[in-house]
Amino acid sequence: MAQRSSLLSPETVAxxxxxxxxxxxxxxxxxxxxxxxxxxxxxxxxxxHKRYTPGDDLxxxxxxxxxxxxxxxxxxxxxxxxxxxxLVVDASAxxxxxxxxxxxxxxxxxxxxxLAYLLLSQADAVGLLSQHGGERLYVPARAAFGHFRALxxxxxxxxxxxxxxxxDHLTALVPGFRRRGMFIILSDLFVDRQRxxxxxxxxxDRRHDVILLHVLHPYELEFPFHGPLxxxxxxxxxxxxxxDPEACRDEYLALLREMCEYYRNQATALEIDYQVLRSxxxxxxxxVRYLAWREARLG
Numbered sequence: 001m002a003q004r005s006s007l008l009s010p011e012t013v014a015x016x017x018x019x020x021x022x023x024x025x026x027x028x029x030x031x032x033x034x035x036x037x038x039x040x041x042x043x044x045x046x047x048x049h050k051r052y053t054p055g056d057d058l059x060x061x062x063x064x065x066x067x068x069x070x071x072x073x074x075x076x077x078x079x080x081x082x083x084x085x086x087l088v089v090d091a092s093a094x095x096x097x098x099x100x101x102x103x104x105x106x107x108x109x110x111x112x113x114x115l116a117y118l119l120l121s122q123a124d125a126v127g128l129l130s131q132h133g134g135e136r137l138y139v140p141a142r143a144a145f146g147h148f149r150a151l152x153x154x155x156x157x158x159x160x161x162x163x164x165x166x167x168d169h170l171t172a173l174v175p176g177f178r179r180r181g182m183f184i185i186l187s188d189l190f191v192d193r194q195r196x197x198x199x200x201x202x203x204x205d206r207r208h209d210v211i212l213l214h215v216l217h218p219y220e221l222e223f224p225f226h227g228p229l230x231x232x233x234x235x236x237x238x239x240x241x242x243x244d245p246e247a248c249r250d251e252y253l254a255l256l257r258e259m260c261e262y263y264r265n266q267a268t269a270l271e272i273d274y275q276v277l278r279s280x281x282x283x284x285x286x287x288v289r290y291l292a293w294r295e296a297r298l299g
Contacts, residue, residue: 007113007156016114018284083124083182084141087112087151088170089158090187090215091130091137096160097188097217100280104215107279108186109155111213114287115184116151120144128154129173131165138173141181164191171199174206182209186277189214189263197266210272213290214263218280220256223249273297 007013051073060074089112095105116126120143127141128151139154166187183203189196203210219225225245260276267274275290 007109007152012110012113013152015283016110016117082122082143083119084127084177084179085115085119085124085182085184086127086129086141086177087116088166088183088185088187089128089130089155090164090166090185090189091132091158091160092164092166092190093160093162094188094190095215097220098279099217099219102217102279103160104188104217104279105158105160107277107283108213108215109158110283111215111277111287112184112186113152113155114283117148120148126151129166129169130154130158131162131169132157132159133161134163134165136165136169138169167191167195167199171202174199174202177206177208180207180209182211184211184213186213186215188216188220189259193262196263200267200270200272204270204272210267210270212263212267212272212274213277214260214274215277215279218278221276221278223252223256225249 051071062073065071065073089105089108091105095108096103098104098106112128116128119126123143125141125143126147128137128139130137137154137157139150142150164187170183170185200210200212223245227245228242231241231243264274266272273290273294275293277286277290
């Protein structure tokens with residue numbers, strides 16, 4: 001018997017809906033704050049074609065292009081599409097750290113699912129970019145609410161394996177996103193800082209709105225270890241370090257604070273939202289708190 005999808009289970013979808021509905025009153029004007037128009041409709045400024053997918057408005061079919069190419073394309077206009085958001089989820093091995101069952105990847109998947117549900121309920125287009133092992137996992141952005149099933153299925157496929165290939169996939173795909181949109185990145189940011197900042201600057205240079213959700217486990221934030229312990233690099237099992245946690249706790253916590261402050265300061269300089277998302281925190285409260293902070297910042 002096939003295993004039931006955890007993200008598509010009725011219980012999880014209900015939880016996602018609960019998070020999204022509570023946050024909805026804060027989202028209008030915050031998540032959707034970069035729209036040229038909050039409504040779909042005709043516009044004098046034609047932007048581009050896209051391949052027809054079930055659910056698209058048949059009135060937008062380009063019949064002349066169909067006659068020439070025998071392929072179905074629809075026209076998109078400036079005011080016809082609300083926000084286009086891309087969820088970028090880190091599925092590298094370090095995201096699987098879960099000594100107490102609060103895996104960072106599970107938090108990232110559920111947060112991404114909740115934000116997708118919220119955005120789709122506002123008629124925004126949502127896509128997904130991540131990695132499945134070392135291979136790119138990409139779900140193009142669509143605005144139909146039925147698209148949530150494809151996004152949830154993509155999120156459900158994610159397994160914490162390998163290095164941070166998602167960063168390479170993001171850098172490679174960014175030039176193809178011609179229209180200004182939003183990128184929501186969920187990662188523990190255990191990557192080369194320069195590579196991470198290069199990717200963020202690339203997004204901002206193209207005038208995309210960027211939200212950086214720094215997902216960390218409480219043990220990473222608090223280092224509550226005692227007695228001699230051997231630490232193993234989760235992305236390189238051959239690297240092990242025998243240490244006395246109590247002797248190095250202060251230095252470790254100082255380094256962690258320095259990392260978080262680095263990303264916070266760099267993000268602020270680039271006008272990027274930065275928030276730490278604890279993997280043990282109630283997701284509903286964390287997202288509502290973030291949306292309230294964003295609403296206050298945007299004024």
